[in-house]
Amino acid sequence: MPTRVPPVDTQTGDAARVRQQQLTKPPGSLGRLEDIACWFAARLGAAVPTAPRCEIFVFAADHGVAMKGVSAFPQAVTREMVANFARGGAAINVLARLEDCRIEVVDVGVASDAPPPSGVHNERVRAGTRDLSTTAAMTADELRAALAVGAKCARMAIERGARLLVAGDMGIANTTAAACLICALTGATPESVIGRGTGVDDAGLKRKRAVVSAALDRVAKAGALAPEAVLAEVGGLEIAAIAGFYLEAARSGVPVLLDGYISTAAALAAVAMEPPAVDWMLASHRSAEQGHRVALDWLKLEPLLDLGMRLGEGTGAVLTLPIVRAALALHAQMATFAEAGVSEG
Amino acid sequence: MPTRVPPVDTQTGDAARVRQQQLTKPPGSLGRLEDIACWFAARLGAAVPTAPRCEIFVFAADHGVAMKGVSAFPQAVTREMVANFARGGAAINVLARLEDCRIEVVDVGVASDAPPPSGVHNERVRAGTRDLSTTAAMTADELRAALAVGAKCARMAIERGARLLVAGDMGIANTTAAACLICALTGATPESVIGRGTGVDDAGLKRKRAVVSAALDRVAKAGALAPEAVLAEVGGLEIAAIAGFYLEAARSGVPVLLDGYISTAAALAAVAMEPPAVDWMLASHRSAEQGHRVALDWLKLEPLLDLGMRLGEGTGAVLTLPIVRAALALHAQMATFAEAGVSEG
Numbered sequence: 200m201p202t203r204v205p206p207v208d209t210q211t212g213d214a215a216r217v218r219q220q221q222l223t224k225p226p227g228s229l230g231r232l233e234d235i236a237c238w239f240a241a242r243l244g245a246a247v248p249t250a251p252r253c254e255i256f257v258f259a260a261d262h263g264v265a266m267k268g269v270s271a272f273p274q275a276v277t278r279e280m281v282a283n284f285a286r287g288g289a290a291i292n293v294l295a296r297l298e299d300c301r302i303e304v305v306d307v308g309v310a311s312d313a314p315p316p317s318g319v320h321n322e323r324v325r326a327g328t329r330d331l332s333t334t335a336a337m338t339a340d341e342l343r344a345a346l347a348v349g350a351k352c353a354r355m356a357i358e359r360g361a362r363l364l365v366a367g368d369m370g371i372a373n374t375t376a377a378a379c380l381i382c383a384l385t386g387a388t389p390e391s392v393i394g395r396g397t398g399v400d401d402a403g404l405k406r407k408r409a410v411v412s413a414a415l416d417r418v419a420k421a422g423a424l425a426p427e428a429v430l431a432e433v434g435g436l437e438i439a440a441i442a443g444f445y446l447e448a449a450r451s452g453v454p455v456l457l458d459g460y461i462s463t464a465a466a467l468a469a470v471a472m473e474p475p476a477v478d479w480m481l482a483s484h485r486s487a488e489q490g491h492r493v494a495l496d497w498l499k500l501e502p503l504l505d506l507g508m509r510l511g512e513g514t515g516a517v518l519t520l521p522i523v524r525a526a527l528a529l530h531a532q533m534a535t536f537a538e539a540g541v542s543e544g
Numbered sequence: 545m546p547t548r549v550p551p552v553d554t555q556t557g558d559a560a561r562v563r564q565q566q567l568t569k570p571p572g573s574l575g576r577l578e579d580i581a582c583w584f585a586a587r588l589g590a591a592v593p594t595a596p597r598c599e600i601f602v603f604a605a606d607h608g609v610a611m612k613g614v615s616a617f618p619q620a621v622t623r624e625m626v627a628n629f630a631r632g633g634a635a636i637n638v639l640a641r642l643e644d645c646r647i648e649v650v651d652v653g654v655a656s657d658a659p660p661p662s663g664v665h666n667e668r669v670r671a672g673t674r675d676l677s678t679t680a681a682m683t684a685d686e687l688r689a690a691l692a693v694g695a696k697c698a699r700m701a702i703e704r705g706a707r708l709l710v711a712g713d714m715g716i717a718n719t720t721a722a723a724c725l726i727c728a729l730t731g732a733t734p735e736s737v738i739g740r741g742t743g744v745d746d747a748g749l750k751r752k753r754a755v756v757s758a759a760l761d762r763v764a765k766a767g768a769l770a771p772e773a774v775l776a777e778v779g780g781l782e783i784a785a786i787a788g789f790y791l792e793a794a795r796s797g798v799p800v801l802l803d804g805y806i807s808t809a810a811a812l813a814a815v816a817m818e819p820p821a822v823d824w825m826l827a828s829h830r831s832a833e834q835g836h837r838v839a840l841d842w843l844k845l846e847p848l849l850d851l852g853m854r855l856g857e858g859t860g861a862v863l864t865l866p867i868v869r870a871a872l873a874l875h876a877q878m879a880t881f882a883e884a885g886v887s888e889g
Contacts, residue, residue, distance in 0.1 A: 288568060
């Protein structure tokens, strides 16, 4: 099956690298900022790219496994935080305003009888997944629907001119789903992946380990599963939407800036489905959640920031945007040795 | 001798910490961003501080030791880069524009018969230091003059409202002076400190090691020296100016954001002279230059970024400004659990 993800333009990336050597600084002295500029050159199709317009989509959904007491917060917090996003009071809203990014909030499956608040996209596939420790979190149809929600959002942003996409997550108990997904897709042990999420206590951590083990045993009994089937078994609706969002971006040749643990678990699922999608992914930060490192290592991505954050919502990605903008501004605006009359070494 | 550096306001810092616990996020989930907000609260004297206005001063000077072939670039590059700063073509100019920061360029001792270009402050103490491998780089009077240049610049910025100061450096061969200074002040071995600077080759690195050893032997023979004397013996005019800049900021109760290797060597000298000055210093990034880690460890400062940069000029500090701004915006603008009606864990 031929992949639909386009290759990156390495020739333009090389042209950007040549330019970096001519700028008035010792070669290599801007470190990873030089790599970022060349990375975007190869993906935006210009040796001196302008800063891409960025949009943020926060995907929210609930998890049936929350009933097993794996989170420090009650399930109602997913719905409450969606309302907080809608009113502009959450961390991601503050960062989006600061970086002047459009932000959209998408309810892919919050556990609520009431419709989402005004301003939030109602794309609810179902009111939360089933309990992944005992049964498949989603049916194949539900998975397809959630993937399609993400793809639709990516298309919407790209059609109005976004050339860099950020996905954020909200979903009580979603670090449990992420842990299952990472273990099932990479073969990592639950011990190396499971962390405290939003801050579960020792008893909750024990429950989380038992739940993840039960889910993995259940999946293992089903034999070798395609990545899509793994995502349906132990994923989440918001995780699937983010995977669909990343896949659509990659197929459209638009780069994405990954956020933390949940979004990287979604990236893992997307790359398991379509390996070349990874070429369109830039890792923003390393979360304090230990499983994030496992997922990033598997994707061979090295994040830019490591500030002990573990909030999700897209916050780590948006915090990294100024670094990306700085890298592109330096690349475009610095004088060359010839222009400035500075001697080369 | 009583210190003139005021203590930080830990009570206001504690009030900021209490607020952090009330914001709609799991406690601690913003990682170091929470610490940054509280750090500034304790130094700007407000539990919810507004983002401080920041100014950048780039101090440039030459080093007599450059004649020993310790740099990958000829000495003329210091003067040429000052002209590049004046025209706005250097990396620090691009970042200053992006972050909307006022930038001043100060010639503390460039080796040139001609005056500095228009727009550059002419505060030349002498046209470059003497060769520190054979004699004192500066006299005591020259050191005092260079420290005073930095102090004057800090006062100027503070008087017009700056509440966060950044110093940058330019000076061919200044990583040799920084290495000497760090070894002499901390007792670190030259092997643990000396790196390739702007990219010196193997032969140059060998010369650099020999020069640093010679300088350290020379200083050791003089017996126990006060930090000021060490700075005069093996420092640089721009390094001394930066030390004076940091000391004046600390005495004025204004925080500084350290840059890389050279500015941190200057910070080391400042703290050796007045230990409480360290309380007003925030480390921005970890340079690729190995000695930077030694200096940061001695100061017990943990930088925020680690992007393999080694350019100086203040670039690492200014790149970190958006992180500081984000931390303060999150602290000020996020809704509390009570305001948003979100359940606490």
